[in-house]
Amino acid sequence: MRNKNPEQKNGVIAAKNQSLHQRTKSDRRWFFFFISPWLVGFVILTVGPMIFSLFMSFTDWDMLTKMNFIGLDNYKNLFHDEIFILALKNTFKYTLISVPVNLVISLAMAYLLSFKLKGMRFFRTLYYLPAIVPAVASSILFKNILAKNGLLNKGLSFLGITGPAWLLNKKAVIYGFVFLAVWGVGGTMVLLLSSINSIGDEMYEAADLEGASRFKMFTSITVPQISPVIFFNLITGIIGSLQTFTQVYMITDGGPDNASQMIVPYLYKNAFSYYRMGYASAMAWILFFIVMILSVLVLKSSSAWVFYEEEMK
């Protein structure tokens, strides 16, 4: 029987489809089985507390006595809280300075390190090392470095500059933290470096043939090719900077007189020292929306300057 009748044909196709279907089904089973520990942890330890904190932000809970629903009072009070406004300003100032500075420096360093010269590996390791020092350790270290008679000012004195008392001067203290952030530039640098190294030589050769200068090659070839990685570092940098906690907590605890106070350390203080867990939760959600809005803005702008090679094909 050469021509199978439609039912039989359908039967064969149905059988084939079914075995495919069964394979997919069993794959799915294993998929869920294997991610279930993470998924359960995520739901119970991340999503659950997030929902609870949203609920807490509408109460006056102090963790010890009964919760009382107070509507939007926490949010309203936040806008009259001078220290909160100051913390917002400080956090934004810190982010707006340290993230671009970090990107520019790490890009420049990555570019320099991409030259195939002897000894590059040594420098690469050297510059990356600060990034693996735990935040607490580097904070304690920088408490000494940023002192009036500390290393930073000693170094500046060689250039003829008298540094301020970084941790006692209200205007200078944020810059002290920027300096600490720049010290840890190695992490971003390594990502950019590997991205630069993965650009094929053909494009550079073609540009060279047409007489392009090094600078032109950098701006027209290198930067667009690695723009996805720059974009990634920009977003993670913004998110991380807005959530700065350890450095402030360990070095100045918000001082002098709240000049270095940032959102997360301030909300921690409110929650655990001032018995205002509800108020602190409201702060956390405001921070969440700020981070989300900024991320969306950067994302939307990315279509203008981020170049994905796959899109061209």
Next chain:
Amino acid sequence: MDMKVSKWFGITSVMALSTIMIAGCGGGSGSDDSADGATTIEFMHWGGDETYEGDYEERIKQFEKENSDIKVKTITVADDYDTKLQTMIAGKEAPDVAQVAENGTGFATKGAFIDLSDRIKDAGIDMDETWGAAIDLYKNEDEIFGLPDRGGSSILYYNKDMFDDAGLNYPATDWTMDDYYKAAEAMTNDKEGEDKRWGSTAGDYNLVWGNFLESNGGGIMDQDGKVIFDSPENLKTLTEYNDAFKKWSVDFETSEDAVNRFQAGVVGMNMTGFWDIKANSEVDGLNFGISTMPIGTKPTSWSTGSALTISSQSSDKEQEAAWKFIQYMTDEDAQQILGKGLNDCPANLKVLSSDEFLNQKVGDQDLDLSSIATAQERVVIDGLLAGPWYSEANDEARDKVKEMLLGHITPEDTVHTVQENLEKIVDKY
């Protein structure tokens, strides 16, 4: 198809979930009565292992020996004690006995501790004789929520050699603030580097300036929780203190390196708690003495003690055992153990003024320990310490005093700003 997927999802989630639940609940802490009838109580304190070994270990061992039906499980906290205690109370796992100091009132106003007044009365303890004014720190409205255990108050350490070089008489318990400022001036030189000497370390530590305010008839807050920072007495005290700091105290830029300059022998006087006595006596070549804080218009000391409380979450049996425990710890035998070797200062005034305590030798030093007892008797509890606002109000006051000492604001501005801000803060509670 979708139903089968979600079925599998459901099964695996439930399995994982139940595993976590069982693991989490099974290992639950909290005091239990063990099978042999002994009651286990949990005791929590701060200061890390060193403090445990120096201040608590021996007394607890002694207590367990004398009370074979009670076991004490100690939780030693190295850092962030308040956060830990708060979280434990919120999670209904509060320790039966918790050490508290100024942080106690915050917890007490939220009902974390039981009222000990009746038990104290039944035990026939004379509070005035035993602890003096120190117990005021552990009162909330009409309730007493803690028994003072470790005592001590602010004392003045002085470098005998520097006093001799300047031709000054050693501080005595009737020393006034004028004497103090004169001595600070005499011992400060304007050399630089290794030859630089300062008269005092007095800075933004509230134990020092707070006590100066109290001693001159002022203070930060009164006993009713009213802010009294903006007063003529306070303004006068702060102006003097500010001038003296700028001329005769170790400045902030120098002290950023966290070196103990009193131990290094380059500062004449240091005002802090009892805890430095042992450490100072172990420094080679440091010839020092102790005395009470300088007196303004009345003699006062700033409290640095801590107390033991009983959790309101504990069962009746646990509360009984806990009461026995804290009564033992604060009674004379245990307090003598605490004071032995001068690891810490007993809160019990009878022990503090006993020969056994006062005749102790500290290393090779010939220290007159009687000023400790005198200092303890002069303790005055500023309203700042006695309310749930302590943490926030203290941060604000200390910040502004530091700004004043750094020269960024004037003493007038300081008293006005602190008055205003503290009133706003106290309103929140």
